[in-house]
Amino acid sequence: MELKEKIIKHFEGKVVRKDLTALVKGSNPVPVYVLEYLLGQYCAIDDDHIIKAGIEKVKNVIRDNYVHRSDAEIVKAKIRDSGSHKIIDKITVSLNDRANVYEAEFASLGLKGVPIADKMVMDNQKLLSGGGVWCILNIGYSHADDISMRWVIIDLKPIQVSNVDLQEYIGLRKEFTTDEWLDLLMHSIGLNPEYFNRRDKFIQLSRLIPHVENNYNFIELGPKGTGKSHIFSELSPHGVLVSGGDVSKARLFVNNTGNTIGLVGYWDVVALDEFEQEKGGKRTDGDLVKIMQNYMANQSFNRGKETYQATASMAFVGNTKHNVPYMLKNSHLFESIPEGYLKGAFLDRMHMYIPGWEVRILKTSVFSSEYGFIVDYLAELLRDMRKYDFSSILDTYVKLDGSLTTRDKTAIRKSFSGLVKLIYPNQEPTEKEVLELLDFSVEGRKRVKDQLYIIDETFKSEPVEFKYTILSNSVEVYPETLENLNYKAAVEVKEETEDEDSENPNVKPGLDLKPHQVILKDNQTGISYKKLFANYLSGAKDITIQDPYIRMYYQFKNLLEFCIMLSNNKDPEDQINLEIVTWNHEEYLNDSKASFDDLAQNVESIGIHLTYRFENHHDRFIAADNGWKITLGRGLDIFEKIEERFSVADLDQTKRKCKSCELTYLKL
Template sequence: MTDKLRDYFDEMVVYKDLKNNNFFSSLGLPAFLRDYLLKMFSDDFGNFDVDEVSAFVKKFIPKKEDWMSIKNKIIYENESVQILTKISVDINIKTGEISFAIPDFGVTEKETLIEPAIWDVYKEDLINTGETWGIIKLGYRPPDDTVKPKIPGKIKLTGFKNFRPYTVDVEYFKEMRSNFETDEWIDILLGAIDYNADGYETKLQKLTMLTRLLPFVEKRINLIELAPKGTGKSYVFGHISKNGLLTDGGKVTRSKMFYDANRRKPGYICGPDYVAIDEVKLVNFGDENEMRSILQGYLEYGTFNSNGYNGESDAGVVFLGNIKEENMDEYGYMLGELPTLFQETALLDRIHGFVKGWDIPRMNDGLKLTGWALNSEYFCSILHELRNDMSYRAIVEKIVEVPKHADTRDTEAIKRLATAYLKLLFPNVRNEFDVDKMEFRDYCLTPAMKMRRIIKLQQGMIDSEYKNKDVPCLMVRE
């Protein structure tokens, strides 16, 4: 299959040696940056010059502790510095001033500026909701005490190169899917997110792992996953895609998640494709009643009002937590160790599906990929673009039959999950006649109903109103 993959995807394939190559793991780079470097520096056989890569990383991808040195070069040595990082831009409504933040280095909008002439050159790349990755060139505007009001010193942006090293042709990606059997395609998807398909014992393990990608490919999919430690939750949601956001637990308040009135800045939810809240058992949600109220509205409609600020987003919300072995039972109550926020049926009802993380094996050497695979940055850019393709949902509407009196939330959840599975596993379908009905049932519709059923079972253990209520049985039209 390797030859087929390289033949059909050519420039979008890189050699990943995650089992034996400690060089990249020592750098601590996310997968999309690692694959960017592999593509830039590797030859046709996957070999690269370590010194050459090291020099690039040292020059363009500094660590947080290097920021003081960077400031010294910019401010006191009057040098320009270029770094590859993520940047967010803001325009001050009152003054019209344009500023930017570099979140990975703790640089805020108050410390920066983009001069109008520079803005005119780079605004097409920089006007983007949330954060944008790129190589930014930084300089310094010194303070001026001779005028009133005094002009403070600020770091200024003097150049920008967008971080999209590959041409993302979604239509080509769709067409190429037709050259692979479904089992082959499943293995390709696993390789794209750094996993060795041969390291899994069952197809169920493979498909459960790929379920984590549903929020990558479909707007506003809300999931909860409980899994044993070491199954790679944080890696998938935090290192594979530049378009997602993984919070590291701690405190996730209304202002952090939705809108910070003091800073007048939208929260986590605005910008990324998904927000994954890690270690949810340990998260402090602040005022839980307040958080539950705004979260329920957002999970349902994708809109929110916080301190007078009306916001909206397409980001899905994923709740990640560990679970003890004795609690790994969908027919038993699994949410008892979670914050009380989750022990309320109205909130649970707005979570589309439950991922049984214990069906995913713990990370081991056999799961580390060594071989040719789709470039992670390219792959996740494709998934990001597919989020805007409404044709798949139209196909699902045409081929799925809903029983009378079916619960609307259940039906919507199942259809949304099935649509995401369809995009992920069968992106080549263009209309309902392209769909293999049996494969759609087995790989898309049935898994979606199973994920929703677990939510229903957990609701029944909280409130007797939901007890013994099953999800509607959606069928594939013949």
């Protein structure tokens, strides 16, 4: 059964086709969760006629009820003439203590001081948060002579799913493989999973951890246009996005004047956007940093004589000023955030730092046109799961190193718990899947700690080792951040190039080659066929590659580059016999033969005699007559396919992103 059919079968009425949102949104600045709430009412079935009619219905609702600021006076006139009218607007409520009445302010309609019934406010207390709540409201108008306010809120309904069945959702997880579930979640946040590898999907979905974990502190810095703030502004009615330059103690925590609770008291996630260096010379409020620092550590804050508790997660998203190699060599990965926050005690509270520089700039082609969860449905499920802690699953499989601080362990466990809630809500990951989530969680925390050693000297006095022991086999694992691996590889490539260009290259004769394993990560760079294979194939005259997937144009191109590496690795007068064992479907064999014949004729001129045969073997390896055998997890297809027309990576393998795989080197 195809994924689409599975999704509709098990979640009918709870999913929507994601491209429909763009069809009805137009130029309206309405959050995705508002539009999908409406689409879910009319377009939640895979029937073209129903969808077409539903789209028109939603368009009519937006046209007739959504209030554009430019049309506010027209809408007011309509309400006045008809006596009442239903509208969609974002409203905020505050207490007028002089009149002892709650009053609403409408974001688009422009009305202020409109009385609202106490019961409406008590039933929807988030109206008081100051962040605003999107609602469907029936607004009335009174023509009476003896009243001070003519506008009346007749009824109000926040735009959100009324209830969800968490146990049903958890139970249905078993109907999907892990890859299918990841793709379903990617569709749900509006992205086409075909354009993202597994690590890319983890990075995108990690933005949901603050929505599923209480008091989670998350930061992502990266280039513009990568969708950093989208999840925090549009995908959940329980999160609020505010400009980093507009935050204050009163707005975030408590306004002492009216003793009014701030954003952290009403929202599950408070995200600070454009969290980067102040513009116009504005300085960070030191007291705000201290209060935030205390809250991020203790889930509480003091204002006046009172201590308040809250569960809101904090997310910080902003842009970087330089590329990663520059920052690693000359400064640190936090260089773009306001100076007032560049304090070890504050940054040590961060549970995860997501590498925003790995996220591709979002283009139209990467957006989903398939079915995913209605985002409001997903938001309610994530909110329900905030009360649980899934980190104990770790204790069955691993032991974290004792040198890690309490904050390190808490960060790793909270990140792991959040990822399990997202990807394995039924709490049934395999050991391999547990280790995959743990590595990602450790990397997210290690990225923070590596920078703290640079920013704050006091952290160097208590160094920690980011490692864990697998209980089933006592193997110790040392996760590393991908940018550190890539930077180290880039430096090595530069040094190798300098040695090759030198008149007296520093070459060590008789390399001591030993059997070992190499593990490549998704998005890792600095890798080439030369680096992986050249030393182990040196001197070989007969080489066999068994790889069942040499079919597509880019895979033949990989084989050509392998042949060029072999040619550059031998003396000009030598010849290497290269045998390819591969496979293809019967109907495509002739095309494959033609490609192999063209390739064989071409590489003969560089001393590579290429032959091929078709046999259906699953194993992938390189075997040479010098005694070395290299097993290949993905065959030669270790690099991500290059989509761009003009790409540096197309001409230099070390600049390409890798796919995750394992290579094992054996001496026979």
